[in-house]
Amino acid sequence: MEMPLVFDPEKWSPESIFEFYVREQKTAKSKGAIRTVFRISGDAVVKHVNDESEVNVMKLVLKAKIPTARLLLHVEHGIYSFVVLGYTEGRTLAEAWSSMPLEQKEFVIKTLHDYVVQLRKIKDEHSSTPGPLGPEPLVCDTFQLGYRSQGPFTTYAELTGFLNRKLNLVNRKRPSNPLGPFNEDWPLVLIHNDLNMTNIS
Structure with missing residues (x-):
């Protein structure tokens, strides 16, 4: 599947994000890498979060003048929780x-x-x-x-x-x-x- 340039939340369900994440994680493991963040589009990444507290902190930090990745989407699939964050190219x-x-x-x-x-x-x-x-x-x-x-x-x-x-x-x-x-x-x-x-x- 070709990676879209722009993340469109309307085209992603909690189930499809879960399936994408699991597939990417399996691919990374097969190459000997342990990763928790994967590029889902040209401008976004998906990350597994352990609990609601991580999302709460992301929202809370918006009160400060600290540049952080934009929270584009937060979904839950069964016991799993994922966030989609804005991606900025760089080192x-x-x-x-x-x-x-x-x-x-x-x-x-x-x-x-x-x-x-x-x-x-x-x-x-x-x-x-x-x-x-x-x-x-x-x-x-x-x-x-x-x-x-x-x-x-x-x-x-x-x-x-x-x-x-x-x-x-x-x-x-x-x-x-x-x-x-x-x-x-x-x-x-x-x-x-x-x-x-x-x-x-």
Whole structure:
């Protein structure tokens, strides 16, 4: 099937997006690649998202002055959820970094710092609940909390309690130089959770 130049949401059903994604993923795996984002048209890509929270964040970030891919479509097919995002031609920061002059690298670092500051300022009605954004507390599936999903944490205190139990295990192995406990002195903030050079273009 020839790839269309422009993504037309009227021509794609949740089922056809699911089938396209599965087919592209099988093709990538047969070539030894592990990919989660696939070009669906000349101007768009399709991505599998784990839960509604990722879509919520995409919409929330529109409040900031951070250039992000346009959300063209969000569909669900059974237990699977997909987003179609605008695609911009270009190189990732990982590809471009080695050939960039020092001044440009410094500009990129300053710009990314500004984006992180903006992310931390974004608030919504769920900002006081730890974990993924949603109408109710959600399970945290992130490597920072270990290999298993944790939570959901309904309050900041529940999260710090969990972290301090883990910290106690670490401190037992370093009794002469224990780490201080987690507390709730700092506000919960929005983070990217996978901010690396391959995700920046």
